[in-house]
Amino acid sequence: MKRLLTVSAIATTIVLSASMATSAIAAESVRIATNLPYKPMEYSLPNGQFTGFDIDLGNALCKQAQLKCSWVDQSWNGIIPGLMARKYDAIMSSMTINADRKKVLLFSKPYIVVPSAYFVPADSNLTTPDAKTLKGKKIGVQRGTVQDNYVTDKFGKEATIKRYANADDVAVDMDAGRLDIAFLDMPTGQSTLLDKKNAPYKMVGKPLSKPQSYFGDGFGIAFRKNEGDLAAKFNKALGQLKQNGTYNKIYAKYFGKGTMDAGDNMKSQ
Numbered sequence: 347m348k349r350l351l352t353v354s355a356i357a358t359t360i361v362l363s364a365s366m367a368t369s370a371i372a373a374e375s376v377r378i379a380t381n382l383p384y385k386p387m388e389y390s391l392p393n394g395q396f397t398g399f400d401i402d403l404g405n406a407l408c409k410q411a412q413l414k415c416s417w418v419d420q421s422w423n424g425i426i427p428g429l430m431a432r433k434y435d436a437i438m439s440s441m442t443i444n445a446d447r448k449k450v451l452l453f454s455k456p457y458i459v460v461p462s463a464y465f466v467p468a469d470s471n472l473t474t475p476d477a478k479t480l481k482g483k484k485i486g487v488q489r490g491t492v493q494d495n496y497v498t499d500k501f502g503k504e505a506t507i508k509r510y511a512n513a514d515d516v517a518v519d520m521d522a523g524r525l526d527i528a529f530l531d532m533p534t535g536q537s538t539l540l541d542k543k544n545a546p547y548k549m550v551g552k553p554l555s556k557p558q559s560y561f562g563d564g565f566g567i568a569f570r571k572n573e574g575d576l577a578a579k580f581n582k583a584l585g586q587l588k589q590n591g592t593y594n595k596i597y598a599k600y601f602g603k604g605t606m607d608a609g610d611n612m613k614s615q
Contacts, residue, residue, distance in 0.1 A: 487507065
């Protein structure tokens with residue numbers, strides 16, 4: 347009888363230990379940094395709640411991976427240094443995966459591929475952005491982005507590059523007539539400029555997703571180099587969300603049921 351009780355007690359202990367381990371895994375906390383506002387990817391509602399494609403997808407990924415996630419609003423210029431200083435555990439903020447960033451960061455698999463595009467006032471005569479047509483023009487970009495790098499290298503000698511903390515600030519100066527053209531992620535330009543009431547704008551030229559040296563492989567979640575296990579959890583959850591239809595539902599909420607590639611549509615990967 348004693349032997350049976352001992353075996354039973356051991357079995358109970360094993361079950362309880364397994365249960366506690368499972369609970370510990372489920373309760374693992376992950377702090378995710380994002381840079382607001384950047385509609386429709388990440389922004390806040392009037393009540394202060396974070397929302398947007400990145401936020402909804404990030405929350406779904408955390409739920410799927412049984413992670414307890416919280417969000418931190420961080421300026422773009424300080425978002426990578428903040429990760430390295432362990433102020434948070436990951437970055438999910440429309441960050442393009444490119445060669446320079448991969449030198450210091452570990453990325454998840456791309457969760458969406460977004461082209462960049464030029465936006466001008468509706469009455470602008472500028473139709474094809476190039477070195478000739480942009481000579482003497484003022485180009486608005488978000489500071490430190492791939493769009494900033496691209497126009498600085500391509501047109502920095504011909505045009506004046508004006509850099510801003512976020513896309514909303516670019517839109518403010520477009521409205522005020524202090525910019526001739528803006529170069530932004532295509533859905534962000536759509537949201538901040540084309541969808542605005544009483545502020546007519548249009549997209550000009552072809553959306554760009556190449557050369558890859560500038561525009562990278564799409565958006566990814568960034569981690570410190572030694573966080574391979576955490577990155578693997580997000581990658582696994584991403585695959586599961588694509589299989590069970592959750593990814594498509596979130597995508598359709600913000601971009602419709604169509605796809606967007608480097609032409610006139612967006613393609614998720």
